[in-house]
Amino acid sequence: MSAPVMVQAADMAGNRRMLRVIDVLGEMFVDLASGRTRSPARTVIEHGDRRVLLVSPAVWERRAVGSVKVTTLTPGNPVRGLPLIHGIVALTDLETGQITALLDGAELTAVRTGAVAALATRWCTPDDADDLAVIGAGVQARALFRAVTAVRPIRTVRVHSRTCAGAEKFADWIREAAPRPVHVTVCATARDAVTDAAIICTATSTDDGTPVVRADWVTPGAHVNVIGGTHPDAVELAPALLADAVTVVEDRTAALDGAGEIRAALADGLIKAEDLYELGGLVSGAVDVTGRTTVLRTVGMAIEDTAAAVALSEEHRRAEQGTGGPAAVPPTEEEEPDGHA
Numbered sequence: 001m002s003a004p005v006m007v008q009a010a011d012m013a014g015n016r017r018m019l020r021v022i023d024v025l026g027e028m029f030v031d032l033a034s035g036r037t038r039s040p041a042r043t044v045i046e047h048g049d050r051r052v053l054l055v056s057p058a059v060w061e062r063r064a065v066g067s068v069k070v071t072t073l074t075p076g077n078p079v080r081g082l083p084l085i086h087g088i089v090a091l092t093d094l095e096t097g098q099i100t101a102l103l104d105g106a107e108l109t110a111v112r113t114g115a116v117a118a119l120a121t122r123w124c125t126p127d128d129a130d131d132l133a134v135i136g137a138g139v140q141a142r143a144l145f146r147a148v149t150a151v152r153p154i155r156t157v158r159v160h161s162r163t164c165a166g167a168e169k170f171a172d173w174i175r176e177a178a179p180r181p182v183h184v185t186v187c188a189t190a191r192d193a194v195t196d197a198a199i200i201c202t203a204t205s206t207d208d209g210t211p212v213v214r215a216d217w218v219t220p221g222a223h224v225n226v227i228g229g230t231h232p233d234a235v236e237l238a239p240a241l242l243a244d245a246v247t248v249v250e251d252r253t254a255a256l257d258g259a260g261e262i263r264a265a266l267a268d269g270l271i272k273a274e275d276l277y278e279l280g281g282l283v284s285g286a287v288d289v290t291g292r293t294t295v296l297r298t299v300g301m302a303i304e305d306t307a308a309a310v311a312l313s314e315e316h317r318r319a320e321q322g323t324g325g326p327a328a329v330p331p332t333e334e335e336e337p338d339g340h341a
Helices: 015-033 105-124 139-151 164-177 190-194 239-243 252-258 260-267 279-283 302-320
Strands: 005-007 043-047 051-060 065-073 085-093 099-104 131-135 156-160 183-186 199-202 223-226 246-249 276-278 294-297
Touching: 005 302, 015 105, 015 139, 015 276, 015 279, 015 302, 051 302, 065 105, 065 302, 085 105, 085 302, 099 105, 099 302, 105 139, 105 223, 105 246, 105 279, 105 294, 105 302, 131 139, 131 190, 139 164, 139 199, 156 164, 156 190, 164 183, 239 260, 246 252, 246 279, 252 260, 252 276, 260 294, 276 279
Parallel strands: 005 099, 131 156, 131 199, 156 183, 199 223, 223 294, 246 276, 246 294
Antiparallel strands: 043 051, 051 065, 065 085, 085 099
16 A cells, blocks of 8 residues: 655645646536535534634545545634644545545645636636736735636736735735736725726635625626635625626535625525526536626635645646646745635
């Protein structure tokens, strides 16, 4: 029995790997939407002051793989100089039952969440969309930037965060990490950042129902990736926007259970459950978004970890065999809590 491949955070960097994760996630979401695979609910154990232990299992039958992710969320960690999220993902071969790879769970979470947003961005925006707004400045905001710039030729970026220092640090990082020259502006307000932006990404640690981004700030025809919030009733984007936008989710049932904007829009009668379109339908061409404002609202699913682990472990093996590309942008520690577990 061969030892599992060890995939560290640094082994997940680079455009080649990100694009591979995006492509494999696309395959998986088509299977998920068509009922050829499923993603069980994760087990969540709360302990202490907002500390959480999560166990997320899933199998992807067509690829004959399964995974289990064990994750911890510790809100007090950033002030200790530690990441909010720690974790590990075990990838298994369903035919033999062998564990084939062990992957850094925190970095995989950031990569796959950014990749889900980039997958929606690929299908919801013109090929030449080059203007990006990012609300948030933590690890997930960085992953979103890496992912979106892998699929679109971003040339201008506007950043807003709850602290000016965090936003400035994120802006400096963008200037160094960008795959092409970009003009980065730190904005004093979220409204300044998102006004007229073609692509908007929100990745904050908001924990209440007050929107971070208002509906009338979003330019008609823009695309919004909403991935932050810390519990099922947290709202980053004003639910009113969903009444006029094409709303895309990973899985309808999961979104109804865990997406604050969708739960609020349903409660206010702005949308119905059947108004939600699954990402797999978008990828397969069953959803037409031409000329429409679009919103991706993610909640994070265990099957995404499985698909990302497949892509990253395959790329790691190629790199070890001398056929993979070099890592371009190393991962960094988290300054602000944000994103999914």
